[in-house]
Amino acid sequence: MITFLASVGAAFFAFLAATGRLARFALLGLSAALRPPFYPRLILRQIVYIGYYSLPVVGLTAIFTGMVLALQSYTGFSRFNAESAVATVVVLSVTRELGPVIAGLMVAGRVGAAMAAEIGTMRVTDQIDALTTLSTDPFRYLVLPRLLAGLLTLPLLVLVADVIGVFGGYIVGTYKLGFNPASYLTQTESYLETLDVVSGLVKAAVFGFIVALMGCYHGYHSRGGAEGVGQATTYAVVSASILILLSNYLLTTAFFGT
């Protein structure tokens, strides 16, 4: 029994220590924004990399999500003659939940993994130490641009995903399920509130920060050559995905919880 309690206690303390290390890393990254030099070109490069190059994957997942959502809600709602709610369900689901969550998970897989691999390779080949010896703060040069780019870019991506997702629902609704295009658009617009979109964008900003933080953190602390970099990549994607789902629940509770 004592052994069991000891192992639970050790795991708890290890969790607290890991949380503390992560929080310290995030603070060091963000505090780099308070003092020059700043690297606007690097931030812009990361914005293009995270935002522009993620558009195809996020757009594709958004359109299919919207299409499936329209089909599923139609077949479900037709059981109690509520087919007219399809457009509303699609737009609310996409803007509040599916847009930010799916975009977040897609970006975690595409960008978070790449960040961890890039920074991890820099770590194991002494490039991060070289930055320091060249009077350049790695947090300011590597971490901050990625954190800011994640924070700023994912809301823009989600805004595009929202439009594409709703459009996917519209395509299925009008061409396959026989809804009148004008009434579908009216239904879409009439029940949508500003908070629905804003809450999704706030979630997106948090998810973008999480993806960048996990990519940078695991890459920065990778050890032991190619195997270590591979592990860092896996940890970055898995931890970002879990934290996205966890923070999604917390944010949903904060916005809409009763």
Added chain:
Amino acid sequence: MNGAVSPKIAAPKISVRGLEKSFGAKRVLDGVDIDCGIGESLVIIGGSGTGKSVFVKCILGLLHPEAGSIRIDGAETVGLPRAGRTGLMNKFGMLFQGAALFDSLPVWENVAFGLIQGRGMERAKARQIALDKLAAVGLGAEVGELSPSELSGGMQKRVALARAIAAEPEIIFFDEPTTGLDPIMADVINDLIIKCVREVGATAVSITHDMVSARKIADRIAMLHKGKIVWQGPAADIDGADNPFVDQFVHGRAEGPIQMEVRAV
């Protein structure tokens, strides 16, 4: 003066006293005492895993020692906050064992990196200095446009040397500068190190287990074993040193007081 005791240097550029560093239960540096004079070329020799790289990383502030003192120009650097390190780093240049060139940047920008990012120099001016430094290590301007991945190991070391001297630092560290190179290229790198260090007028601290390189570039040699300096003296005295560790190491014998450890640091 030969032996484990550091000779008296009136105003050392680098002064290390009682330096200790452990990783878990493994004590890597166990009270290192050594000085390096202004403009001197000090080479630290020792087997793999004896803590040579750890020693240099402690001086650079990349690792934090548990105990001891590191003074640069008489000023204590152990415990210096991050902000205070920037000015100190401007005194340093470093050539890493694997060159550590930035893959994402062309060669000239690697060389000019410290000037542009670290010191805020205008790109055009920094580029010209980078091309001059590349020329100093025997590389043409056309190499400046290449990516580091397009270079051979010897060329990467030359670029790394050009980067180390680009900002004309006061102290240059060389981590295994000839490891992995053929004997001719190793000699070319040794000559370049001597030439560049003299031109810049810098103090040089090199770590190596290549005795040919050590004999060629050192004014003074120190041997690190089990976390302590077990011998130090003028480079010319190394072959006649009355020290069993040095004797075994310079002659590359398997038998002797040095037993190779299986696990690396």
